[in-house]
Amino acid sequence: APDVTKLEFFNGLGGFTADGDEYVTILRDGQSTPAPWINVIANPVFGFQVSTDGSGSTWSGNSRENRLTPWSNDPVSDRSGEVLYLRDDDTGNLFGPTALPVRHKNGVYVARHGRGYSRFEHTHHGIALDLLQFVPGDASIKISRLRIRNMSGRTRHLTLTAYVEWVLGTSRTETAQFVSTEMDSVTGGMLARNLSSGAGAGVAFIDLGGRQTSWTGNRMEFIGRNGTLERPAALVRRAALSGRTGAGLDPCGALQKSLVLKSNSSIELVWLLGEASTTNEAQAMIKRWRGADIDGAMQTVRGAWKDLLDTVKVKTPDRAFDIMLNGWLLYQTLACRLWARSAFYQASGAYGFRDQLQDSMALLIARPALAREQLLRAAGRQFIEGDVQHWWLPQTGRGVRTRVSDDRIWLGYCVAHYIKVTADEAVLEEILPFLDGPALLVGESDSFFLPTTSDESATLFEHCARALDGALAVGVHGLPLIGSGDWNDGMNEVGAQGRGESIWLGWFLHLVLLEFAPSADARGEHVRAESWRKHAAALRTSLEQNGWDGDWYRRAYFDDGTPIGSATNSECRIDSIAQSWSVISGAADPVRAAKAMAAVDRYLVRRKDAVMPLLTPPFSRSMPDPGYIQAYPPGIRENGGQYTHACAWAVIAFAKLGDGDKAAELYSLLNPINHAHTYNDALRYKVEPYVVAADVYSETPHVGRGGWTWYTGSAAWAYRAGLEWILGCRVQGATLLLDPCVPRSWTEFQVSLRYHGTHYELAFENPDRVSKGLVALTLDGTDLEASTGLVLLVDDGATHQVRVVLG
Numbered sequence: 029a030p031d032v033t034k035l036e037f038f039n040g041l042g043g044f045t046a047d048g049d050e051y052v053t054i055l056r057d058g059q060s061t062p063a064p065w066i067n068v069i070a071n072p073v074f075g076f077q078v079s080t081d082g083s084g085s086t087w088s089g090n091s092r093e094n095r096l097t098p099w100s101n102d103p104v105s106d107r108s109g110e111v112l113y114l115r116d117d118d119t120g121n122l123f124g125p126t127a128l129p130v131r132h133k134n135g136v137y138v139a140r141h142g143r144g145y146s147r148f149e150h151t152h153h154g155i156a157l158d159l160l161q162f163v164p165g166d167a168s169i170k171i172s173r174l175r176i177r178n179m180s181g182r183t184r185h186l187t188l189t190a191y192v193e194w195v196l197g198t199s200r201t202e203t204a205q206f207v208s209t210e211m212d213s214v215t216g217g218m219l220a221r222n223l224s225s226g227a228g229a230g231v232a233f234i235d236l237g238g239r240q241t242s243w244t245g246n247r248m249e250f251i252g253r254n255g256t257l258e259r260p261a262a263l264v265r266r267a268a269l270s271g272r273t274g275a276g277l278d279p280c281g282a283l284q285k286s287l288v289l290k291s292n293s294s295i296e297l298v299w300l301l302g303e304a305s306t307t308n309e310a311q312a313m314i315k316r317w318r319g320a321d322i323d324g325a326m327q328t329v330r331g332a333w334k335d336l337l338d339t340v341k342v343k344t345p346d347r348a349f350d351i352m353l354n355g356w357l358l359y360q361t362l363a364c365r366l367w368a369r370s371a372f373y374q375a376s377g378a379y380g381f382r383d384q385l386q387d388s389m390a391l392l393i394a395r396p397a398l399a400r401e402q403l404l405r406a407a408g409r410q411f412i413e414g415d416v417q418h419w420w421l422p423q424t425g426r427g428v429r430t431r432v433s434d435d436r437i438w439l440g441y442c443v444a445h446y447i448k449v450t451a452d453e454a455v456l457e458e459i460l461p462f463l464d465g466p467a468l469l470v471g472e473s474d475s476f477f478l479p480t481t482s483d484e485s486a487t488l489f490e491h492c493a494r495a496l497d498g499a500l501a502v503g504v505h506g507l508p509l510i511g512s513g514d515w516n517d518g519m520n521e522v523g524a525q526g527r528g529e530s531i532w533l534g535w536f537l538h539l540v541l542l543e544f545a546p547s548a549d550a551r552g553e554h555v556r557a558e559s560w561r562k563h564a565a566a567l568r569t570s571l572e573q574n575g576w577d578g579d580w581y582r583r584a585y586f587d588d589g590t591p592i593g594s595a596t597n598s599e600c601r602i603d604s605i606a607q608s609w610s611v612i613s614g615a616a617d618p619v620r621a622a623k624a625m626a627a628v629d630r631y632l633v634r635r636k637d638a639v640m641p642l643l644t645p646p647f648s649r650s651m652p653d654p655g656y657i658q659a660y661p662p663g664i665r666e667n668g669g670q671y672t673h674a675c676a677w678a679v680i681a682f683a684k685l686g687d688g689d690k691a692a693e694l695y696s697l698l699n700p701i702n703h704a705h706t707y708n709d710a711l712r713y714k715v716e717p718y719v720v721a722a723d724v725y726s727e728t729p730h731v732g733r734g735g736w737t738w739y740t741g742s743a744a745w746a747y748r749a750g751l752e753w754i755l756g757c758r759v760q761g762a763t764l765l766l767d768p769c770v771p772r773s774w775t776e777f778q779v780s781l782r783y784h785g786t787h788y789e790l791a792f793e794n795p796d797r798v799s800k801g802l803v804a805l806t807l808d809g810t811d812l813e814a815s816t817g818l819v820l821l822v823d824d825g826a827t828h829q830v831r832v833v834l835g
Contacts, residue, residue: 029054029136036347039717040707042080042139048351050142051718053080058133062714064106067141068360068738069161070368074168074302077371078146078161080139082126083108088168088230088303090423091370092377095195096232096303099375108257109193112159112174112299114152115263117185117286122263125150125157125174129257141718143333143359145326154180155289164325165332169302169313173322176297178289186287189263190236190299193247194279196222196229207279209245211271212307215314217300218243218273218281219307231310235300238318240283245273247280298322333359339394342755344770344777346692348701349750352720357747360719361390364738366398371738378419378427381406382438382515383741389442390744392449393759393781400450403443404458407491410436412462412482414498418474429465430474433511433523434533436495437540443492444543451761456489456547473512473520489547493556496544499537500563503529503585506570508537510584515605516642518657518666525587531575532583535609535616538567568615576620580627581606583643586652593643599650602631603643604674611681625681629690632678634726638697640678641726642671663727665735670724672698676745683753683769688799691754692771698746703734720746755779757790759821764788766805766817766832772797784823794834803835 030052035043041061042053053065064079075091077099078084083106085099098109112124122130125148127137138149145162158175178184197203206224211217217235244250244262249270252261262269262282269284287295300317304310337355344350364370365387369377385406388399409417409427416435420427447453465479486494501509507529513520514530522528541560548557575581583593583603593603607624610616616624633640646668647658660667675698683691696702703724704710704717715721715734722740725733752758756768757779770777775797779790805814808828812819819830 029056029138036351037701037705037717039704039710041710042717044351044718048354048356050140051716053139053141055080055127055137055139057135058131060127062711063103064372065141065716066372066738067146068364068368068371069144069146069163070363071163071165071167072367074163074170075363075368075370076161076163076170077368079106079128079372080141081106081128081137082111082124082139082148083128084110085375086110086170086301087370087375087377088232090377090421091368091375093198093421093423094230094303095198095375096301097192098195098200099370101372101374103372109195110301111191111257112172113189113191113260113263114155114157114176115187115189115266116153116155117187117266120264120266121153122259123150123152123155125159131258142330143337143355144329144363151179154178155184155186160322160326162326162329165329167302167313167317168304169300169317171317171322171325172299172301174297174299175294176287176289177294178291181291183291184289186289187263187284188236188287188297189282189284190234191250191260192234192281192301194220194232194281196220196232197225204279205276208275209273209277209279209281211243211273212311212314214311216240217310217314218245218283219310220245220279220281223275230303230305231307232303233300233310233314234281234283235314235318236283236285237298237300239285239297241286242269242284243271243273244269244282245277245279246270247278250280250282336362336394339782340751340757341780342751342778344755345774346696348699349692349695351701352699353747353750356718357720357743357750358390358394360738360743361387361747362395362398365741365743366402369739373736374739376419376739378421379405379409380419381409381416381435383419385438385442386741387744389445390747392446396446396450396452399446400452400455403439403446403455404460404488406439407488408460408463410439410462410491410495411479412464412484413467414494416495417463417479424478426476426478428474428476429468429479431468431511432513432517433499433509433530434514434536437499437533437537439495440492440544441536441540443488444540444547447547449759449761453550456487458488459485460488460491461485462491473524489551492544493548493553496541496560497556502570503527504589505529505574505585506566507531507574507585508533508567513655514584516657516666518655518660519584519592520655521653522584522586522592522655527587529585530583531571531581531593532603532606532609534567534571534575535606535613538564538571538615539609539613564615571610571615572617572620575606580624581610581616581620588652590652592654597650599645599647600643600654601645602627604628604632604640604678605642608674608677608681611684612677622685625678625685628678633694633697635697637726637731638703639670639724639726639732640675640694640697641668642666642674643668646727661727663725663730665723669726669735670698672720672722672724672740672742673745676742676749679749680753683749686769686800688754688769689771691769695746695750695754698742700734703732719743756817757781759783762821764819764821766790766802766819767800768792768832768834769800770794770834772799783821785825786821786823787827788819788821788830789827790830790832792832792834796835798834801834802832804831804833806831
């Protein structure tokens, strides 16, 4: 086992390597993680997830529509559809490099989750195993390299078996009867097809480096009647596999190879699992990767991730802050949210309109092209009328049309922010078609269908403008209509009759209208720009007149005018996001905004439990019924749990108010590392300490337990909150705006930023122990105007030194 003294934040189960790039979990003598701790490994078209215990699921093209192997979110059994087995042919003993499905209680299992790979180590009776798994950046293939070393002092006779359960669709229940397997006469690998998918179906394959000597495509043969993955019949009876393949079987893929290892000898085998469009392409992929330089391919993967994640590097007095900001948050955002769109708790494969737009904003410094691509992808899912698909499946275009009110507004917000950061005004001239489809009927909240592509196309600007124009309707309080939910989809009954209003949406829309109006002016659309500004002004008046509750801002109004988020309510007396966005929007009365955030601190920050609920008290018996949010148990997810997305917004709000101590404190509270410092902490939190959880439970008996991890937009907002608002590093075209708001205890910190081919090394000093304000700013020894906080960026290939003094 690794030396735990060299691991940072070791909690009895795992810790980070010294560079923070890898999380190492060590399971001893039957010990296990309290929930499956996974890694999501993906490129834009292929990927897999794998848990610390070794269970996993692989997909090609789309993580829901085309699973090659089964996806399971059973936290108790953590069942896998992919296994590597070794059998000691002298004793019949089964074991493997991972803790599942065959577990020996007197052994040590080590799992290393890194950016773009996972690695597993285990030694059993003198046989040392080292399994490396990754996906190359340019191929639809999963590479599993197993190194076996005999340290027992005697010759060993082993059988290696690589096993998969084929899905080739959404679920085995639907596809099993249609899957056909065959051994390829050209390569000797096993091919698998879903015959129900037609001529255009892909060809999946597995291969054991061409060394397989027996095989089967029959799961019944391999597992046995009433058998288990822990003791499959084919391995217990020690007979060679039958070689049976074809259609009409309970489909699987099992490849076997016998090995003889002399003392102190070792062998390396490569297991390939992938998919291609045709048989010829599958054969070419097998041949290519059989002879590939695996170490070289792995270094390419690690190098690509390092290049992206090293665009910005930070060093502060808060090591947990650094580890998350220097890689894990951005890795979670890109690998899981944008590429895989899958994790242990959800495998949607879909794009969420507002979800992936927000995710992409975290990539604007590291990979702006990916953000641009997402802006155009989302705009192409807009109907002629201006509303959008709430989510859609990219392979088919099927998606859901809803009355959710905030989706369309995020397009304008994200486009405006993209232009501010990149200065890419040309994006507004991109031409994109609209969608066409049946409008929602009266009383219909949503409809799932395949829309057609309209004959009408327009610029991205017009897509944004049409979306904003369609968001201007207000209710009796002069506030935006909430529809079937705003950011909080769970409040889907608040405005079901078309009259409910959202105060949070008012702050958000106010900001976006003013941010986007200059783009209308630049195109000569002065009437439109002026109407947006007038509407924003009217919103501001209505928000102050009808949103203020006395100590904080209300959240919304039901169809019948009943308020939510008011001191008069017995449930949901205060909601976080209406307060945070009163500050973020810049629209609220400054005195009231500060008072509202003080209420957040007083009622929604529970320091003893290290949680910050979205709202309090949770819904339980509220009438009128707010919607399915009330179906969650109190303190779970949106219903009064810590919804980390909102917590990141609170961090930004406190930073905008100049309270660096509070901003950093809340950031530390949402940081997953700080939920698992000790073994008991880890048992309470349960989920991964290296990626953000969407929610943390706040009510007995589950206080402090993490919920939905990986597949959450909280990661992107946590990244932006840390970099842009606490550290205050905001790129604006060819300018870097420095406006940090840090805890007063930080006397110094550093940021390294790469601008194209040029490096800027920023050294911040805080001798007076303040949170905000600059008194000195120099670039390569030349004084700049500190009050502006502006540094002009040039791409000259050099390294520039920036000195920043707070005071």
